[in-house]
Amino acid sequence: MNILIEGWRGINHSYALVNQWQINELIKSSNIFFRDIPFPNKNWNSKKNDSGLKDEIKNTIRKIQAPSINIDYDITYRISAPFNFDQKFNSKALFVFATTEYRNLTKEFYINHDLDKLGKEENFFIHTPSNWSKEGLLSAGFREDQVIVVPHGVDLKTLYLISEEEKKKVRNEYKIKSDDFVLTNIGAMTVNKGVEVLIAAYGMLKKKHDNLKLILKDQSNLYEWKADFPMKKVFESEFNKKNKIFNDKMYKDIIFISENLNFDQLRNIYSITDCYVSPYKAEGFNLTPLEAAACGTQIVVTNGGSSDDYFDDCMGFKIESKEKNLNNNILVSPKIDSLIDILNSIINKSDSKKEIRSKLVHKNFSWENVVKKLKKEFEKKLSK
Secondary structure: OEEEEEEOOOEOOHHHHHHHHHHHHHOOOOEEEEEEOOOOOOOOOOOOOEOOOOHHHHHHHHOOEOOOOOOOEEEEEEEOOOEEOOOOOOEEEEEEEOOOOOOOOOHHHEEOOOHHHHOOOOOEEEEEOOHHHHHHHHHOOOOHHHEEEOOOOEOOOOOOOOOHHHHHHHHHHOOOOOOOEEEEEEOOOOHHHOHHHHHHHHHHHHOOOOOEEEEEEOOOOOOOOOOHHHHHHHHOOHHHHHHOOOOHHHHHOEEEEOOOOOHHHHHHHHHOOOEEEEOOOOOOOOHHHHHHHHOOOEEEEEOOOHHHHOOOHHHEEEEOEEEEEEOOEEEEEEOHHHHHHHHHHHOOOOOOOHHHHHHHHHHHOEHHHHHHHHHHHHHHHHOO
């Protein structure tokens, strides 16, 4: 199969990372050609925003052939933003990767077409990673058979259970004691991530659990939003005025990480975490909790959103939520009391399901397995 990919590579933006992991698997059984799509931010580049992938994967992706007019392509696959819905493609079928975090596809998120017309096209398809996101695309006018749900995956060679001795070493590097209980959240500090809910819950629980620590890793190398944004939001909130959660001890036991990390370093962060907490409000997939679970770490995620697709009871707990509609943007609002109750019940308790959840993720969500599903969808649409 000849596949022309038009998209992003080389950096640690989520779309670029998904693209690179998919390429790493597709290239084993297909002929891959690549056309780079410019980044929307002139400051994004592989030097400032390195992907964190191993050199062998980087080199494989870097050496992919450029497209040629002399090749007959079976699939054109686009993965960048805004989503390019242009029907001018030199292949038998076009797939566009798209997500709708808020189950609402508004005009600023796509270019080059009228959605009403696209819903009638026979050789045009959308790849989205969750049923939550699919609902937003169907609401925008795409047909049921046009929207293909194939999830994201994890790298089995990097994200796995490490030994207790290794954990101890990493904890020492971050000055975390053996009896400290660590909560973690990694990713962009944008409003949809709900990080302020985690910070507020941490502040309340810190009053009772002196050994509680919080790791916040932002993506300030890509976005202007740093961890101090949700911190300030909570500090100025009525919740803090009422509960007075901010103090020197609370702040001192938060570990802020802003620098780029490779996947080995990310694995280490996941592995020294006692509970990965993602009280998100809107996500297209929410990959980091799944990566944490692959490392054996229990997770706490918002109920009712995109993570419902992959969540299993052995992974951890779901935060009670309420679905809200804000100007046609749909979100699941996590209840802070529910999060506090969940964390209060597991802090300083032993976790006996690390191996079970790691095996579950490895079995069902390897990049190899999910990309096989994607390729089957390519083949299925070509055979119509």
